[in-house]
Amino acid sequence: MRNKKHLLLGIMLISLPLMAQRRDYPIQEVPFSKVTIDDQFWLPRIDTNRTVTIPSSFKKCEETGRVENFILAGKKNADPSFKGKFQTQYPFDDTDIYKIIEGAAYSLTVHPDPKLEKYVDSLITIIGKAQEPDGYLYTARTIDPEHPHPWSGAQRWVNESILSHETYDSGHLFEAAAAWYQATGQRNFLDIALKNADLLCRVFGPGKRHDATGHEIVEMGLVRLYRITGEKKYLNLAKFFIDCRGRYNNPRSTYSQDDKPVVDQTVAEGHAVRAGYLYSGVADVAALTGDTAYRHAIDKIWNNMVSKKYYITGGIGAIPKWEGFGDNYQLPNLTAYNETCASIANVFWNYRMFLLHGDAKYIDVLERTLYNSLRAGVSISGDKFFYANPLACDGKFQFNRESLTRQPWFDCSCCPTNMCRFMPSLPKYIYAQNRDSLYINLFVGSKTDVTLNGRMPVKIDQQTNYPWSGNIRIGVHPEHPSRFSVCLRIPGWVQNQPVPSNLYAFKHTDPKTFTIRINGKPVSFIKRKGYAVISRTWGKNDEIAYTLPMPIRRVIANQQVKNDQGKVTLERGPIVYCLEGIDNGGNVSDIILPDATKLKTTFYPDLLGGIDMITGEAKVVKQTNQGVVNQSCLIKAIPYYAWSNRGVDEMEVWIPDHSGENHK
Known part of the structure; x- marks a missing residue:
């Protein structure tokens, strides 16, 4: 890790352009680098990501030819x-290395590791040599420009709106380079990214190419570069890429949210990962430009998603065929897709x-997404993954590209590498601030230092055994007695509303309150x-x-939701439960x-x-000499995120509560 002087320099360079920006999000995140987690639920997962997931993913990139493509x-x-x-199957395989580097950068920010930093530096050198002189960086064409990847098109950009993923590669490059610059203060990767971004600015724009991006994320990446450089x-x-959407009024372009202009879209549609990345980028640009039409559009889309297309586990994207949203209320369980990347994109979007x-x-x-569908995407051991996250398993059905068992890698390994970059950034979602208000959003054992109103330093420490316990203690320690507001999130499930819509409801109202x-x-509050x-005057040891x-x-x-009628699912706090065969005969x-x-x-x-x-005496349908009967049985339910860590088995999230009918 570089010395502290370099790190502080990098942070200062990042913050200088921000000081000149007048418009931005009304609420500001507390950066992950300012939050220290000492939580017994998330800290082991973040440590496993650092010690197992990131190293094993780099190794897979070497073994599968992803590094070789750059060479x-x-x-x-x-x-x-x-x-x-x-050497590999998909033209976007470059992004796997970018995403792991992004995760490594976040990890290095809080866990210096000279060996890891030296290794990433060597990869950045290889990536730099793979960049063409004008800034183009896309190994699927550069290696053999006369015979590029079949998805790429004969010339640059001609398939951008369809399958080439050229700007998708750029978007992940920008995200990773920004993270590396923030972690080390070094410009080596940032300069590569800026050279590529400058090429995009020369190629796309008014009077130039006006392709809508086929797989969105470059919009978020460009915003990251703007925040760093002020350019x-x-x-x-x-913004131009966002406004390119829907120019051809092609209903078949719903897959990539390109059937109509973004400001006219009202429903969550198409490929769920693309959608989540697009809506996140739209939120970023809306905040930075003050574009109210963008804001109104994503408000409508969000309402559609959360009221008609959202799984109780927090997953999105019901349909395997296009890895995306189906019709309203089309939420099958056995064939639910719920790609892990879509859960990550959903977190990005909802935070914005x-x-x-x-x-x-x-x-x-x-x-809900974080504790259930997203966490389900990686094994407890940190080296096996789910691409899809269904809500039922019969031990037989499997998707075209995924096995029923967790896999160490996939031909398309966007999900494992996305997990590499997400996990170490998790601390940034715990706290936020706005002038003289501190928001406590997630209940995670942690510490942070914030400065409210630019002049009130406050130390916060949070102690809890959440999600297994609802007891949370928060120490508030201003440097001097000061008046400000602490905003504690009241989870919807405490207020008898599992999700902020009528898509799901608790079967029985609970009178208990916080x-x-x-x-x-x-x-009083x-x-x-x-x-x-x-809102009060806080003392040093409150x-x-x-x-x-x-x-x-x-x-x-x-x-x-026809698939779930006559059934219930169990949850406690933010955790959704399931029945797995290994525990239930x-x-x-x-x-x-x-x-x-x-x-x-009972805690194990x-x-x-x-x-x-969760345990209890339930019923099981049995075929006997007297016919079909219901017999007593002991059920054992485990958190949904933990299923399939002990081999392939049956699994159900939704359980019949009054009949033995097949419910898949």
């Missing part, structure tokens, strides 16, 4: 007569919606946009005791959970990384 492109640039062959051309190009609006409902959606005490005494807002009731709840689905499809079943939780510290298991 071959560099040889072609050095010697035009060189003959090489693209408005990058922000302008991000919170920064725009300051409403806790967006963090409610983020939290309590807040400061220094042992009840305190106001409710605002899903937060308990406590402590908030925030208690959230966490009974086991039964959830039912809207009647228009091998067969879970015939289990019934009557309403009268009494359930309890040595099972699946430490979990609360």
Whole structure:
């Protein structure tokens, strides 16, 4: 790791352009680098990402030819007569290395590792040699420009709106280079990215090429470069790419959200990862330009998603055929796709919606996705992954590209490498601030230092055993007694609303509510946009005791979700549960959970990384000499995110509560 002087220089260079920007999100994140996690739930996962997931993913990139692609492109640039062959399957495979570098950069920011930094530096050198003189960086063409990848098109950019992924590669390059620059203060990777971005600015824009990006993310990446450099051309190009959508009024372009202009779109459509990245980029540009039409569009799209196309596990993208959204209320379980990358994109999008609006409902959606569908995407061991995250498994059905078991890698390995970059950035979602208000969004054992109103330094430390316990203690330590507001998120599930719509509901209302005490005494607060807002003069050692009731709840689905009628799912706090065959005699499809079943939780510290298991006496449908009968059985439910860590087995999230009908 570079010395602190270099790190501080990098942070200063990043912050200088921001000081000149007048428009931005009304609420600001507290950067992950300023938050230290000491949490027993997330810290082991982040450490595993650093010690297992990132190194094993780099190794896979070497073994599968992803690194070799850059080496071959560099040889072609050095010697035009060189003959090489693209080594991997997809033209966007370059991005896997970019994403792992991004994750490594975040990790290095808080965990210096000279060996890892030296290795990444060597990769950046290889990437630099693969870049063509004018800034073009796309090994699927550079290696053999006369015979480029079939998706790429005969010339640059001609297939950009379809399959080439040229600007998709650029977007991940920009994200990774920005992260590396922030981590080390070194410009080697940033200069590569800026050279590529400048090429895009010369090629695309008014009076130039006007292709809508086929797989969005370059919009977010360009915004990252704008924030670092203050160069408005990058922000302008991000907006231009957004405004290119829908120019040809082609209904078949819903797959890439290109059937109509973004400002006219009202529903979540098409490929779910593309959609989440687009909506995140639209939010960024809306915040930085003040474009209210953008904001209104993504508000409508968000409402459609969360009220008609959102799984109880937080996953999005129901349909395997196009890895994306289906019709309203089309939410199958066995064939649910719910790509891991889509869950990550959904977190990106919802966090930006919170920064725009300051409403806790967006963090409610983020939290549900984070603790369930997203975390399910990687094994407890950190080296095996799910591409798709269905809500049922019969031990037989499998998607075209994925096995029923977690895999160490895929031909298309966007999900494993996306997890590499997401996990170390998780601390940034815990806190946020706005003038004299501090938001506590996620309940994660952690510490941070913030400065409110530019003049009030405050130290915060949070202690909790969440999500297994609803007891949260928050130390508030201003440098001097100061008046400001602490905004505690009141989770929707505490207020008898599992999601911020009528898509799901708790079967029974729970009268218990949360309590807040400061220094042992009840305190007054106001409710605002899903937060308990406590405004007072805080002393150096004030402590908030925030208690959230966490009974086991039964959830039912809207009647228009046909696959889930006559069924319930179990959740406790933010965790959704499932039945897995290994715990329930091998067969879970015939289990019934009557309403009268009494359930309890028991913590098992040595099972699946430490979990609360739900148990109770339910019923199972059996074929006997007397016909079909319901017999008593003990059920064991585990957190959904932990399933398939012990081999292939049956699994169900939704359980019949009054019949033994097949429910897949």
